Amino acid sequence: MHIHRLEKLWIIIGTAMLVVFLVAIGIGAYAMGNHPPGHTSSIKLDPEKVYETPPFDNPGLEKIGENEYNAYIVAYIYGYNPGNIEIPVGATVHFYVTSADVVHGFNIPGTIVNMMAIPGEVNEMTYTFDEPAEYLLLCNEYCGIGHEYMATTITVKG
């Protein structure tokens, strides 16, 4: 089969680009642990019994290391339980997020923390807060009439 020289060239360039993209994503996923939020969580829960199911019967921060926390957070119309979280600077926080009612968003603008809070599912995301600041945590999935008021802050103290 005759393939034009330029055609060969752009096939090679295109294939090389794909390989570079896939290798970068592969290294990120397997060596750096960059997974999209929403991989199957080990926590299973009945969406109608969120507040009776551990760990969401006691939502909040749980210290698990030197400066490392688990944050169990329940999104509801129209807020987050708990709200106004405070953590020290440099803290690594593993967020475990679910919803008590409808689908909500869980987004901290300026960071890569951005996932959905889904009834019956627990989404996980890990983030290290290196800058002391007040981070906004807001809902970015339209959830009802009070959606625009659904926000709280995460205070990172220096």
Added chain:
Amino acid sequence: MDARRDQMESKRRENGNNQQEHGQDEPLKGTFASVLMLGAFIAVSWIGVFLLFLNRS
């Protein structure tokens, strides 16, 4: 480059299908340029988004 093209041309003439081959050959330069531009756009966008992700993580 030109020497090679001339060589290819004469070869085609020998084969007697100059008209047909020539019709396929030349117009691909523009296509190649467009493909490269599209490829550059995709690469730049991908790298931009990836750097943004690394910066924020």
